Amino acid sequence: MRYPAHIYAKALIDVIKSSKPEDEGRIIKNFTKLIQNNGDETHSRKIIEETARLSRKNSGTHNVVIESARAMSSNNKKGVANFIKPGDTVIEKINPELIAGTRIVIDDEMQLDGTLKGKLDKVFENI
Numbered sequence: 001m002r003y004p005a006h007i008y009a010k011a012l013i014d015v016i017k018s019s020k021p022e023d024e025g026r027i028i029k030n031f032t033k034l035i036q037n038n039g040d041e042t043h044s045r046k047i048i049e050e051t052a053r054l055s056r057k058n059s060g061t062h063n064v065v066i067e068s069a070r071a072m073s074s075n076n077k078k079g080v081a082n083f084i085k086p087g088d089t090v091i092e093k094i095n096p097e098l099i100a101g102t103r104i105v106i107d108d109e110m111q112l113d114g115t116l117k118g119k120l121d122k123v124f125e126n127i
Contacts, residue, residue, distance in 0.1 A: 002038040009051035013058065053107065061087040065105040069098040069115070076102065083112075 012031050016024055035041055056063060066072070066080055071094060083104055084090055095103075101115035 001040050001043050003040070005043065005046045005050040006054070008035065008040075008047045009054045012051055013054055056089075056107070059087065061085070061089070062107050063089045063091070065091045065093060067093045067095045067098060067103045067105070067115075069096055069100050070094065072102070080104065 008031075012027075015027055015031075019027060035044060035047065040047070053063075062085070064084055068076070072080070072092070080102065083106065097117060099116040099120075101113075101118070103115050103118065104112040106112075
């Protein structure tokens with residue numbers, strides 16, 4: 001990779017911030033060409049994820065992933081709503097491996113694990 005993903009992401013965000021909204025399409029097209037010319041198109045996904053992460057950080061929004069063993073009830077959704085702000089991206093996943101409970105991951109950094117699997121893992125970790 002010619003440049004790290006965070007350098008590409010910062011450059012793209014800085015250029016878009018300093019441009020007119022109608023120029024965004026052209027900027028993204030040129031940015032895509034730059035990545036291809038540098039031979040970094042295999043890293044496009046990582047660059048896009050880093051750009052999205054940095055954009056969310058700049059705007060104060062978060063990516064929230066809510067995993068549960070089964071579909072969440074309306075009461076559970078109300079409880080989880082405390083972690084969500086307007087503008088946040090919310091992804092709900094059903095993961096039967098969790099056995100029971102809910103895990104909330106914010107920006108791939110902070111995790112609140114209230115699952116039975118998480119508790120069992122901790123118990124067996126100490127044995």
